[in-house]
Amino acid sequence: MNHPFDADERPPKVLVTKIGLDGHDRGSRIIAAYLRDAGMEVVYTGPWQEIPAVVELAIQEDLDVIGVSSLATDHLLVPKLMAALRDAGLAHIKVVVGGIVPDEDEASLLAAGISKIFHPGSPREEIVSEISRLSADARAASGTT
Amino acid sequence: MNQQPMQLALPGFERAHATWRQQYAAQIGDRDRIYNRSGIDIKPLYTPDDWDSHRYVEDLGFPGQAPMTRGIYATMHRGRPWSQRQLVGLGVPEDYNARLKGMLAAGASAISLIPCNSVYRGVDIDEVDPLILGTCGTIVNSVQDMDICLRDIPIDKISTALNDPLPFTLLAFLLAVAKRRGIPWSRITGTSNQSDYISHFVANHMFFRIALAGSRRILVDHLQFTNKHVPNWNPVSVVGQHMQQAGATPAQAMAFTLCTAIQYAEDCMARGMAPDSFLPRFTFFFDLSISFFEEIAKLRAGRRVWSRLTRDRLGATDSRSWHFKFHAQTSGVDLTRQQPLNNITRVTVQAMAGLLGGLQSLHTDAYDEVFSTPVAEAARVAVSTQNILRDEARLADVIDPLGGSYYMETLTNQMEQEIEKIIVQIDDTGGMYSAVESGLVQNMIGASALAFQERVERGEQKIVGVNAFQADEDSARHAPLERPEPAAIEAQLARLKAFKAARDRASVHAALDALVAAANSENQNVFKHVVDAAAAGATHGEIIGVLRRELGFGEPLVIV
Numbered sequence: 001m002n003h004p005f006d007a008d009e010r011p012p013k014v015l016v017t018k019i020g021l022d023g024h025d026r027g028s029r030i031i032a033a034y035l036r037d038a039g040m041e042v043v044y045t046g047p048w049q050e051i052p053a054v055v056e057l058a059i060q061e062d063l064d065v066i067g068v069s070s071l072a073t074d075h076l077l078v079p080k081l082m083a084a085l086r087d088a089g090l091a092h093i094k095v096v097v098g099g100i101v102p103d104e105d106e107a108s109l110l111a112a113g114i115s116k117i118f119h120p121g122s123p124r125e126e127i128v129s130e131i132s133r134l135s136a137d138a139r140a141a142s143g144t145t
Numbered sequence: 146m147n148q149q150p151m152q153l154a155l156p157g158f159e160r161a162h163a164t165w166r167q168q169y170a171a172q173i174g175d176r177d178r179i180y181n182r183s184g185i186d187i188k189p190l191y192t193p194d195d196w197d198s199h200r201y202v203e204d205l206g207f208p209g210q211a212p213m214t215r216g217i218y219a220t221m222h223r224g225r226p227w228s229q230r231q232l233v234g235l236g237v238p239e240d241y242n243a244r245l246k247g248m249l250a251a252g253a254s255a256i257s258l259i260p261c262n263s264v265y266r267g268v269d270i271d272e273v274d275p276l277i278l279g280t281c282g283t284i285v286n287s288v289q290d291m292d293i294c295l296r297d298i299p300i301d302k303i304s305t306a307l308n309d310p311l312p313f314t315l316l317a318f319l320l321a322v323a324k325r326r327g328i329p330w331s332r333i334t335g336t337s338n339q340s341d342y343i344s345h346f347v348a349n350h351m352f353f354r355i356a357l358a359g360s361r362r363i364l365v366d367h368l369q370f371t372n373k374h375v376p377n378w379n380p381v382s383v384v385g386q387h388m389q390q391a392g393a394t395p396a397q398a399m400a401f402t403l404c405t406a407i408q409y410a411e412d413c414m415a416r417g418m419a420p421d422s423f424l425p426r427f428t429f430f431f432d433l434s435i436s437f438f439e440e441i442a443k444l445r446a447g448r449r450v451w452s453r454l455t456r457d458r459l460g461a462t463d464s465r466s467w468h469f470k471f472h473a474q475t476s477g478v479d480l481t482r483q484q485p486l487n488n489i490t491r492v493t494v495q496a497m498a499g500l501l502g503g504l505q506s507l508h509t510d511a512y513d514e515v516f517s518t519p520v521a522e523a524a525r526v527a528v529s530t531q532n533i534l535r536d537e538a539r540l541a542d543v544i545d546p547l548g549g550s551y552y553m554e555t556l557t558n559q560m561e562q563e564i565e566k567i568i569v570q571i572d573d574t575g576g577m578y579s580a581v582e583s584g585l586v587q588n589m590i591g592a593s594a595l596a597f598q599e600r601v602e603r604g605e606q607k608i609v610g611v612n613a614f615q616a617d618e619d620s621a622r623h624a625p626l627e628r629p630e631p632a633a634i635e636a637q638l639a640r641l642k643a644f645k646a647a648r649d650r651a652s653v654h655a656a657l658d659a660l661v662a663a664a665n666s667e668n669q670n671v672f673k674h675v676v677d678a679a680a681a682g683a684t685h686g687e688i689i690g691v692l693r694r695e696l697g698f699g700e701p702l703v704i705v
Contacts, residue, residue: 020277021262023351023701026391026478029591030598046703047350048266072262072351073280073517080274102517120482120515121611124602 012040012135014065017054018047019081020074027099027120028069031127038128040135051077055084063093064135070099079112092141094134098122155193162192181439182597183396185559191551196558198549204449204558208544213452214445214557215545216503217468222541228506229531230306230472234259234282235518236629237637238293241283245298255506257306257338258294258315260285265310267354267693269686270634271641279629281518282308284637286685289644291318292325301328305335306472310345310352311363313337313672314688317679320375324680336379336428337371338472340364343405344384347581348391348590350701354689357582359664359696365412366672368423381409382428382472388586389432390478392594395443396560400567401586402429403450404577407568410459411576420459424466431504433495434476440495441547442556444471444502449557450564472506473499480515483610488512493530500540501547507531587704641684648682656681657691664695 016032018025025047036042043061045054058066066085068078075097085093097109098118106117115134118127169189179187188195206212209219218224233244233256245256259282263273269286270278278284285291300323309315316337323333339345342360345353355363364381371380385393385402393401406427413423429447433440451469455461475495480488489512496509509527511519519527534540547553574580581587600606607613656678663669671692678688693699 021266021273021351023265023349023353024390025350026594029704030595033595044703046701073277076276076280077274100515100517121608123612124598 012064012132013043013062014040014067014131014135015043015045015054015057015061015063016067016069017045017049017057018069018074019049019051019054020070020072020077021048022070022072022074023047024071025069027071028067031067031069031098034124034128035131038132040131051081051084054081055088055090058085058090058093059088064138065131066093066095067131068095068097070097070101072100075099075101075105075109078109078114082113092138094138096131096134098127158193162194165190181395181556182434182436183394183439183443183560183563185396185439185556185563191555193551196551196554205548205554211452211456211464211467212449213467213469214449215548217448217470217505221503221544222500222535223544226535226541227500227504228255228304228472229253229528230255230257230506230508233257234261234308236279237284237633238290240279240629240633241294242296242298245294249298249303255304255306256298257308257508258283258285259308260315262351264315264685265308265351267686267689269641269684271638272686275631275634275638278634279637285315285318286641287644288318288321288325288679288682289640291315292322295319295322300326301332303334305333306338307335308338310339310354311342311360311367312355312675312688312692313340313367314675314679314685316371316375316378317672317676317688318685320676321680330375331377333375334377336382336472337367338382338430339384340367340381341384341387341405343408343577343581344387344402346699346701347388347401347586348393349384349387353699353701355692355699356697357578357699359692360699361412361578363671363692363696364409365416366670368409368413368426369416369418370670370672370676372418372423372426379426379428381406381426382430383409384430386430386432386474388590389434390476391590392597393590394593395434395436395439396563397567397589397593398432399443399447399450399560400564400571401577402431403447403454403564404568404571404580406451407454407458408577410455414459420455420461421463421466424455424459424461425463425468427470429469429471431471431473431499432476433473433499433502435479435491435494435498437494437498438553438556439560440498441502442553442560444473444499444504445545445553445557446561446564447471448503450561450568470505472508473502473504474508475499475510477510477514480510480512481608481610482515484616485512485515487609488515489526489530492527493534496530496534497540500534501545503545581702584702584704587702591704644682645684652681653678653683653687657683657687660688660691661695664692 014035016028032042032044094115096116101117181187205214208216208221261279261282261284263270270284307315339352368380371378383402383406385398388401389398448469452467455467475492479491492509499507509530511523511527513519513523571580604612660674660678663671663674
């Protein structure tokens, strides 16, 4: 696959993770493989990450994008992750959610600053191009390339 | 099985067959080869050349007779329809009790209990964010919660499937409730669903609570205890469903399930248990994808392999040990968010595959699963689907109606060969326990999941509404979400606090100390002490906390 981002740049750095209680990881594993195959640098964690641990990873790994996979209502916790990132001075990092997110919850997640929600059936190209675009935005916002 | 095509005694067969072959080749040739999800090349036509009906007795036999290909009971669904066992779990114990009473009033005789995700993770509700409590299942943290869940329910007259990973605290709470009500444990029937820790370690990590070695030991303790004290309980449900949902092909899922069952049986035999003392209580649980004929062949082949290996490999002589009893659930992975009502059609086809495959019990998914935990209307449609298939379409009238079909018998043989090939591969690495410890099985499943997704991306596997026949009505939503009231969750938190304050602290401490001692002694049964601790008032989180400290926290292998 052609890299959708400029070859001279450092590739996007993306964390693929799960917070909360759910452990279904078919989706997060496939997404991690897609992003890695697209040339991105992927950090992958197992399920049940605590929010402070995700923030700590974000600091250590200098992330551009955090992708949270949620199949069983853990998406309700993502606004708390957003607040924790802001408190840590990491507001430039873009956060996306993928999985089962009821329509009723979508507006409140977007209002909390989540950049994008990927529902089941989202095409691979859309996921890859959207995450590279968000990564570029994150770099621009933090003033680094 | 090496089958030679039979010597045909069909006058004119060869000439007619050759004519058809020519006509087919002239019009289509060899293009458009089709492979099923397990990778088997599917031909356009099957004839007596493919399947030798002279092997009827050896390969098919009669229902209830080895090799059980046609069904495990002589009467199958004619004698007793399959159980409609819908998953039920929501909110606080009172919510569950109300939904259960409604289902029993509507004629259900088999119930299930799906706990909240916090229960799966092995903690009490005061240890997690209240935002996500009770959204996916019922909160059960103590004997008191279980008592409320089952208030006014005749627990000695119904069969209860508990979604209860080891160390089986929900069963311990149920046994404590039975004791309080004066009901002997011999009258408690049901199944410990989610007892298959290997499937949790590999594929459904949410249920994996205690490190692998400790899990291995507790499962055998549980089998020994129930065998003696709760003799009508099914302590093991070996689960192919998780692995197939995680991406295993149907043949892989069946093979891994059989390998897991062999592992558990051999672990019991290593403890000195005779195979016929526990195998009749083994049950299985499978996923039903929309790959219709392949799923039927998977189930028929699995039944045959199990019947042969319990006898030849494990040495079981009681015919009940050869019975491949299984529950099945329609696959959520096949359902789509786009044009969601199409999911009713998908579930119908999946359910038909399970019924024609000879299942004992069925859960049909609600069409709205891709949005959330099902709303009541969607749950009702799912149950109606089963009733329509039985009473209107009359799918239960004939036993194994596809038996003898050239295609079905050929496919069953091919699936069997594929399954046996994988069993040999797992045996060669030292058995299922070693194969999951090393990550071999996880890698095989991951590769299959990715390969399937790539076929979807390339459009080779069409999914209506996703990569074919898209429409604009996508997000037409139906009934509103049902989430527990925050006040109900607060009340439940207060109840847990009050329960802890009111119990006899000395007996709880003594029971938990005994549990620690049992975990550290080879000669004691850990599950017996889980039962004692539950009866003494220890909570779910306390019991699992102790065992995690003593035997190690369950961490899945993370492989990408």
